[in-house]
Amino acid sequence: MPTTTKTSWLNSYTTKFGNDELFNSNNDVKGYWKKLFTSFDKLGESGLKGRQKDIDWLLLENGVTYNVYNDPKGMHRPWNLNVVPLVMHRSEWENVEEGLKQRAELLNLVLKDAYGERRLIKDGVIPHEVIYGHRGFLRQCSGIEYTTDKLLSIYSADLARGNDGRLWVVNDRTEAPSGMGYALENRSTTSRILPEMYTRMNVKRLSNFFKEFHQMLIDASPSKKDNPNIVILTPGSHNETYFEHAYMASFLGYPLVQGNDLVVRDGFLWMKSLQGLKRIDVVLRRVDDAFSDPLELREDSHLGVAGLLDVVRRKNISVINPVGSGVIENPGLIPFMPAIAKYFLNEDLILPQIASWWCGQEKEKSYVLQNLSNLVVKRIDRTNRESIYFGKFLTPNELESLKQQIIERPYRFVAQEQINFSTAPNLTQDALEPRNVVTRAFVIANGDHYGVMPGGLVRVAPDSKTVRVSNQRGGTSKDFWVVEDHPIKEDKNKNWEQKSSIAISGLDDLPSLTAENLYWAGRYVGRTLVNARFIRTVMRQMAMVQNRDEKPEAVKLQVLLKAVTHLTGTYPGFAEKPKEGPQAMENPYDEMLSVIRDQDRVGSLAHTIGMFSNSYYSIRNLWSSDMWRVFEDIQKLWQAFQADENPSILKILKVLNQLITRLIAFMGLIEESIMVQQGLLLYFIGLQLEQSMLTITKCRSLLAVKQETQVEYDILEYLLTSHESLNIYRYSYRSYIQLEHVVDLVILDVEYARSLTFLINRLQKDISRLPHSRKDQQLTSYQKYVFSAYSKLRLAESSKLCSLKSKDDVVREELDKLLGELSELLYKTSQSITGTYFNHTDRQTQMFTQSFPF
Structure with missing residues (x-):
């Protein structure tokens, strides 16, 4: 058991686990953890819990969310960050960095080989089923040549400390690695809420890493422009990490686009803007491989861009990471990684891995089937998020069913040793409790080598009994502090040396x-x-x-x-x-x-x-x-x-x-x-059009039919009240409410901001600022409709609108006719604007149906 210390928070911390981040191999508290807990003691219990409340409040205020599928509490769940960070000394982290760089380089070479010469398969280093049996292998990507120094530009690894005290690689993430934005937000939050500890602990900054990340995207441009056009391609707001997509777009200044925003023309990729097409040089892809190009890959995809792979083949676009990189997000490779390291680099692996058995080999399959209740079984691809089986938790029937699946398709399964990964202190409502933690580290290409984020995203199990660590299963997160013994020299230059002209600068962009x-x-x-x-x-x-x-x-x-x-x-x-x-x-x-x-x-x-x-x-x-x-x-x-x-x-x-x-x-x-020419104009047009159409509907419903005197008086009052115009009416007319005055004020007044005439006049001015409205002297169709509506209002007279043709009539035909015509004109305006600027219906179909497993 760990030895006691003088620190009160540590005195209250107890763990039944023999592998906790606080303690070294002699069961003594590591010095940098003591330093942190000394600061916690100065805060006291109420102070530390108060800081946790501050973190919760700040994340809620900033709208940091994580989408949990099928959650009864709603999609956009608040992101959870624990006040106690995970701490590691630079001396230990430097070895981890070298291991991550080596692994990124190895996977980069595997990716090139899988779609190139396939020497690993030809020379018997790995079985062909490990590559060809993985759903992430896309034959459409074979033979594509790329312009970047590294094919694998972004790599992330899930790390956890094993029983031997070293950090082990648990998973590789290469297809569209997520978490970088959440790690940045975690750091931004903790540095604000724990500023004195952050400074005192000499935490390594993240700024240089994101500077290099920005530069990597600029350098990826095929044309090697100084100012390439870069976009972030997102699946949309329902994706689990959509907050991160939006956050990174805002932080870096890149347009956030969806597949319908992009189109392929003449061998290039273009972004549809209000003005026309704008050529794109680099795509930071957050859409899964198979959904990236419905013309060559999944035809039912609405997330990608038809023809994207053709533009890549022509070397006219760089996609980060390249389509097809999901094939190396493959636990089937883990048993063969030591041999791959020897084959490509003549080196041993720096970072250890979980003991793994690929079931496509007879000896390994037999071992797995005999020891299934003690192993963790995964498919070699992430066909199903829930396809991880913990043998010790399965019933006899479930074990038998899993055995049959392995026997039928052994090449699809990998079994791994179940290891009790390390725990770390987590502040709960009552005390500090040990929770299992997994760290996601991030690596980016930097010219001909790789750079590593000094820290990462730490995910924490939701309770002390849970083995799996997953945000989808209710896990929380921590900031990851890599600390030094000496103060960090802060980079005074907050600005990045190079900036690409990728910000949305106007309606044309x-x-x-x-x-x-x-x-x-x-x-x-x-x-x-x-x-x-x-x-x-x-x-x-x-x-x-x-x-x-x-x-x-x-x-x-x-x-x-x-x-x-x-x-x-x-x-x-x-x-x-x-x-x-x-x-x-x-x-x-x-x-x-x-x-x-x-x-x-x-x-x-x-x-x-x-x-x-x-x-x-x-x-x-x-x-x-x-x-x-x-x-x-x-x-x-x-x-x-x-x-x-x-x-x-x-x-x-x-x-x-x-x-x-x-x-x-x-x-x-x-x-x-945002400024009007950055898009606010579209909001104003939508707002004014909707307010105008609803004003017409309301007036037509309440005013077109004559009522008896008292009822009509009351209805006029209700109309003015709902229109927030009753006080204005009283101040302007100083009389009892009369129909003609109401029509003058609510419908015909050219200076009253809530009147229909004023709204349509402002709409007329705003749509004249749209790109197609400025091309020549002729009016566009939507301008004609609005101009016609405004003209009808200016020519109208309240006395005629309010009159009845005979005493027996109950409908004010002139008023009803005018409002009906205005309604039709505004509906046509809406249709015309939509058809001119928001047409996303282009679809291309494949000549042959292809099958892509879920």
Whole structure:
């Protein structure tokens, strides 16, 4: 058992494991850990737990998330970082660095050989099934020549300390290694929350590594430009590490694109912008190999770019890491790595590996089948994330089933010794507890050699009993401190020497999918706000009816309820009688509750908030931290409201008030995040178009049909209230509410910011700044539609709009006709903008169907 120390935190730390990061081989606490815990003692229990709360708060404030699939708590789970870092001395880390560089070089040579001469197979160093039986081997990539010094540009290794006290390689990651951004965020957070310890412990900085990473991407350009165009290709916002994609794009200044943003033309890769096509030189790929090119690989992929491999063959693009690199993310190679090291480098492996047996060899297969209950079994590829079998946890039936799988396809399986990896102290609610840890280290190509991040991403088991360490299974993380004995000289030059012109500098450089998301972000936030305000007005009236014991079939309430259906589009609703089932008017509260809370009902407030959230999250790399905080407040407010099984009308009104306030705050912050010509213009166009269309629908529902005097007066008041125009009306007209004045103010006023005419005039000015609008003197189709709408409004007269042709008429035909025509023109405007700038429907199909296993 470890010896006791004078440090109180260490006195309370007990471990049943014989392999803990705190202790050396003599069971004494390592000196640098003592130094750290001395600082923890100065904080005391409440102080250290307070720092943990600060970390949790900061990560939440910064919107650091990790997507957990099928999680009932939602996709975007907050990232967890423990206040106690993992600490290692530089003297030990230097040996690990050399081992990682050696392994990266070996895997780089294996990757070249697998798609090149295949000497390893020809000379019998590795069996051919290890390569050809792996789903990551893509014959389409054979023979491709690359322009970079190293084929494998980014490599990461999962490391854990074995029983012998050395760090062992657990897994290799080469296809699209993740975690680098999370490691950077962890360091940024801990250095802010533990600044005195960070400085006192002489922690090695990460800045030079990311400087080299940036330079590596620049040097990867096939044309060797000083300022190449670089993009990060992401699968999208539902990917588990999407936060990292957005974070790295924001940190490095690269456009974040999806497959639909890119297109192949004339042997080059281009990014679709609002202006046209912009040639791309380097792609930092976060899309899996098989999904990268639907023309040659998985035809059903919507994540990649058709023709990408052809551009690579022509040496007109560099893809980091190259497509096909997943073949060396292969535990089947582990048993043969010592021989590979001898073959290529005539060296022994520096870093030890887990004892592994590839079942494609008869002797090894027999050993595995006889000892299955004591081994860990994996497939040689990651066909299924859950395909890791811990023999000691399997039932007899499960063991038998696994044996049959191995016997049927032995080449697909590797068995490994189950080792109790080291633990490290983790702060819990009660004390420090030992938890299993695995460290992901990162290596990047640097010219003709490799560089290693001084630290990495530490993942921690969710509890002391869990063997597997996985973020998808609820694990947490730690910062990784590589420490020195002497103070670190801080790099005073914060700027990188070279910068590529990759930042989004204007509308011409805006990826089309990003532009579309900005446009729809504006539309959805406008729709949410307008509908929430109107629903609030209706719910207030329902509360008054309830309090006064008035009948719910009162005419004015019926008019309002029908307007809700028209405004939200939740038909049949209150607007018409359903063919079957009860009418909504018979129980208006239930129908309103559905319109507000049913997230599966298209047009409901809940559904609209969901769409607003999705559009926002897809472009989160553009927004400020203040916007994220307000966005999170909106999510928390709505989730708490949805959890209330039977909310009262007063509770609903309270939530609507809070939602509206937060939406207004969110909209106010948007202009602080990006400039108009960097994409904010698209948001404004979407917002104004949506507000205009909803204003038309609301006015048509409430004003087109004549009502008796008192009912009409009340409806006019409701319209002004929901439009936030009642005070303006009173101040402007100083009279009782009259229809003509309301039409003048809400529809025809050229200077009132909420009027329909003002909105359409501003829309007209904004769309004139779009790239295609500036090409020549002729108007585009969308400009013609908006110009026609504005002209109709300027020619309209309120007196004629409000008049009836005869005393017996109940419909104000001039008003209804105008609003109908305006609605049609704005719908055509929307269609024209979408067709001009957001067309992502190009699809190419393969001549022959190929099979790619999941």
